[in-house]
Amino acid sequence: MAQLTEPRWTHVALPVSDLDRSIEFYEHLTPMVLVTKNEDDTGRSAWLSNKGQVDSAFVLVLAEFIAEVGARFGIEPGKKVPTLAPFAHIGIELPNREDVDEVAAKAREMGNLRWEPMDMAAHIGYICAVEDPDGNTIEFSHNQKVFSTIQELWG
Known part of the structure; x- marks a missing residue:
């Protein structure tokens, strides 16, 4: 097993009102899969990531707190706390333009489409958000080139 030898960005954490519902949502609409689930005296949590992402692991942590712990953060059990909205978002880059349209169609059917698919400036690409x-907010993009730019500059 590789040892951590330098500081690295590892996760983004979001409070959720219903952990199981959120896991199902993310596994249905994003490329993320459940890595692990935990329960302790503070509540329940789950880690999601791209399947097999080992060398540059990055995790979305979903946390559902018990009342006493949630109160420390101004969160009431079962109440929604939109942390990333209306523009702040998690970005997911997709390989094909049609993939953005497909996500948008699924989200539209679910009543979760926030931004219809649209072409933006060259450095943003074709996007929609759910x-x-x-x-x-979860943004899905094609041709944003975050992945390829990092590969080109640092690969």
Whole structure:
């Protein structure tokens, strides 16, 4: 097992009102899969990531707190707390333009489409956004070139 030898960005954490509903949502609409689920005296949590992402692991942590712990953060159990909204978002880059349209269609059927698919400036690409069960924004893009730019500059 590789050892951590330098600081690295590892996760983004979001509070959720219903952990199981959120896991189902993210596994249905994004490329993320459940890595692990935990429960302790503070509540329940789950880690989601791209399947097999080992060398540059990055995790979305979903946390459902018990009342006493949630109160420390101004969160009431079962209440939605949109942390990433209306523009703040998690970005997911897709390989094909049609993939953006496909996500938008699924989200539209679910009543979760936030931004219709649209072409933006060259550095943004073709995008749409969906709202997760707690009101957070997830952007799906094609041709944004985040992945390829990092590969080109640092690969």
